[in-house]
Amino acid sequence: MQHRFRLKAVAALFTAGALPLTPAVHAAEAAEVATAVAAPVVIVSGSRVEHSSFDFPAAVDVIGAERIRDSQMRVNASEALASVPGLVAQNRQNYAQDLQISSRGFGARSAFGVRGVKLVADGIPASMPDGQGQAATFNLDMAERIEVLRGPFSAVYGNHAGGVVQLFTREGDGAPSVESTLSGGSDGARKLDVNAQGKSGGIGYVLDVSRFDTDGYRDHGAARRDQAYAKLTLAPVAGSKLTITASGLRQHDTQDPLGVTWATWQRDPRAGETDATDTATPKRTFADRYNTRKSIDHQQIGAAWEHKLGAGDSKLRVTVYGGNRQVIQYQAFSRAFQAPASHSGGVVDFDRDFSGADISWVDVRALAGGKLTSTAGIEYGRSKDDRKGYENFSGAELGVQGRLRREETDKVSSTDPYLQAEWAQGPWVLNAGLRHSRFKVDVSDRYLSNGNDSGGLRYRRTTPVAGLLYKVSPVLNVYASAARGFETPTLNELFYSGAGSGFNFKLQPARSTHAEAGVKAMLGGATRIDAALFQVRTDDELVVDASSGGRTSYRNASKTLRRGAEVSADTNFGHGFSARLALTALRATYDQAFGSVLKGSRLPGVPNAYAYAELAWQLPSRALGAAVETVAAARVYAEDSNTEKSAPGYAIVNLRVTAQQQGGSWRFKQFARLNNAAGRTYVGSVIVGDANKRYYEGAPGRNWQLGASAQYQF
Incomplete structure (x- = not known):
């Protein structure tokens, strides 16, 4: 009954938008409407070329710079992503494991x-x-926007693209300008950021x-994160643009608080799980x-070159990148001294070199x-890990x-050639794409005392x-889309098999079929509503088989x-007041x-x-702004059978205030946030399938943030 109500509500939304409109609208009326509504939001997600989000047949949201940069510490993308329907971005309060995004x-x-x-x-x-992927590599301090694509058109990004951020x-x-933010x-959170930007001699930096x-x-959740970022843009020849980016992330000895059982979380949401086998120190x-912890050193560089072909909008694009990622992680075992000979140990140590390229040609006629x-192109990516494992004890x-x-x-x-095309004529816009993915894994085992696990996989x-x-009118579009997708196991999901110690070469990719229907409407010149109904059927879903002793198969x-269904609405009431609403209803079940x-x-x-x-x-x-935010989520199960205690649903309220001043060459900004203003105690995220039932990761109660920045323009 509840789902029937949701579907009726979305259907009513379609009807309400369509009733006062007719397919044929005169040019004069179109111009009047275009003047009344907000400026169109331009995206590149899904089509790979600049496109109005209103005229693209997919669920896509854009988060602007103001929301990302002006009212938060710019540490976790989850704060900005909370306003996107269909997306759940959880801050696990664990900087060793990064965000949890679905x-x-x-x-x-x-x-x-x-x-x-x-x-x-x-x-x-x-x-x-x-x-x-690691969301920690995102540089939020200089973000201009974040585009979030859901649904069938995510498939144009190939393997693992259940969505795209x-x-x-x-x-x-x-x-030139320089800016510093403190x-x-x-919980002792503090951040210092310094940046500079400008353009000189045709070079933007x-x-x-x-x-x-x-x-x-x-408890045991301290972290230090150092980030650096550089971007250069220039036009080496007429009709071309070259963009060079470089970034680095350094996190040494980031503590891992691990998950806890339901009983421990109820006793103290901050506490860690006590090790009952530790007779020397019973409460440790x-x-x-x-001393569970992780150290990360990540650096990469990339270049994107775009060259316009002829007098039209056709262009050639070439992107290349490369980098290195080093990780050392110390895990926790409950029976360290009894680890079997086949066990890889509790210390993960790998040194990864990665690189890739994407070459595409866009033709407009x-x-x-x-x-x-x-658009025709080919994308290639590779990584090479020098991986070692050690016992996490000595004596x-x-x-x-x-x-x-x-x-x-x-x-x-991975090697992926792809084709995409869009044909637009009158009120009709037709999009189609095709991508062929070839994915290879090769393992060369050099630790042979427990057998040779060398081998390979080809998907x-x-x-x-x-x-x-279909453009029903300048203020109402309806669309439908469908796709097939697939999702191969990651390296970490291949490392162990449930029955043995070696690589799980029997794992197969999950295959999915996506369908979506939606409406995009402008109401009264100050309100935009996007709504979508979707369905995804998946075969061979990848799930946790066993998780114990520090390893997961x-x-x-x-x-x-x-x-499910998604609805988002943005409106301006006038007199400085605005509102946003994002709702998601999703029934995700095992169908067999x-x-x-x-x-x-x-x-x-x-x-x-x-x-x-x-x-x-x-x-x-x-000069002054304020807002009240509400975030609510239904309960979440922590394992497949749904028999263990689920993490209860919650609703929290956040408050924020922003201010800015300008005088001469100086510009100042300030913000203050009070998150979870009512001090609600809740589980922020779960660790799926933990065999020790340490599923739960507590979220903060009432907490605050303050920030101030000063910018000087020369």
Whole structure:
């Protein structure tokens, strides 16, 4: 009954937008409407060329620079992404494991980092070829916008694209300026950022460095993050543009608070799980006993060259990138001294070199009374890991590097040619695309005392996508789209098999079929509403098989079914008042029983409802602004059978105030936030499938942030 009500509500939204409108609208009326509504939002996600989001047949949201930069510490993208329907971005209060981001349920099972959702920054993948990505590499200090694409058109980005999150940083322009921002908050959070930007001699430049420290909300959760970023833009020849970016991320000895059981979380949401086997120090937690922590050194450089061909809009694009990522992680085991000979140990140590390229040609021409835009290209990515594993004890001392237990070289590569086309004529816009992905994994085992785990995997899949949009009027568009997608196991999901110690070479990709129908409407010149109904059927869903002793193995499960609805609305009331509403209803279930999991069981980590609401006010001069935000989520199951205690649903209220002043060459900004103003105690995220039932990661109670910046323009 509840889902019937949601579907009726969305249907009513379609009808309400369509009733007063007719397909034929005179040019004069169109011009009048175009003047009344807000300026169109331009995107590149989904089509790879600049496009109005209103006229593209997909669910796509854009988060502007003001929301990203002006009212938060700019440490976690989850704060800005909270306002996007269909997307759940959780701050795990664990900087060793990064954010937990899922799109329509894809990516929810990730034990660390982001998988199942493609991350891209300035056109360069922030996800590795195996699909694992790190949102921490995003530079939010210089962000211009974030585009979030959900649904069928995510398939044009290939493997692991259950959704796409793209970050675009600003370009240097105008007179040189320097800016410094100092911010701080609860639990010892503090950040210093210094940046410079400008344009001189035809070369635009952006430079940024920052340091963030926190004592952590959860026990054993302290972290320090250093970031650096540089961007150059220039036009070496007429009709061309060259963009060069370089970035670095350094996090040393970032503490990992781990998850806890339900009983421990109820007792103290900040506390770690006590290790009952520690007879010497009975109250010591696993995190303290093993000093669980992670060190990360990540740096990369990329270049994008775009050259206009002829007098039209045709162009050639070439993007190349490369980098290195080094990680050392100390995990926690409950039986360290009894680890079997086949165990890889509790210390993960890898040194990864990665690189890639994307070459595409965009052709624009007239066809059959309309405009045809075609894109042909090929994308290549590779990574090479020099990977070692050690015991996390030496003698009686725990949390230190011990004997070597694993040594290998892991190579991953993907080669993806693709074609896309859009034909627009009158009120019709037709989009279609085709991508063929070839994914390779090669393992060369050099630690042979426990057998030779060398081997390889080859996956390939062709993923078509098509969409049709009809412009009912200048203020109402309706669309439908469909696609096939696939998702291969990541390296970390291949490392262990449930029955043995070696690579799980039997894992198969998950294959999915996506369908979506939606409406985009402008009402009264000050309100935009986007609504979508969607369905995703998946075969061979990848799920957690076993998680214990510091390692997690995966298996292919049965069929799954995701059905849902998304609605977002933005409006301006006048007198400085505005509002945003984002609602998601999602029923993600196993559509076929397997093992002890019954048909109809909910996918773990996926709430069946999520909502964001905001009421904001701002002076026309932007000298002062304030807002109240509400974030609510339904309960979340932590494992496949749904028999363990679920993380309860919650609703929290956040308050924010912003201010800015300008005098001469100086510009000043300030913000203050009070998050979870009512002090609600809730579980912020779950660790899916933990065999020790340490699923729960507590979120902060009432907490605050303050920040101030000063900019000088020369």
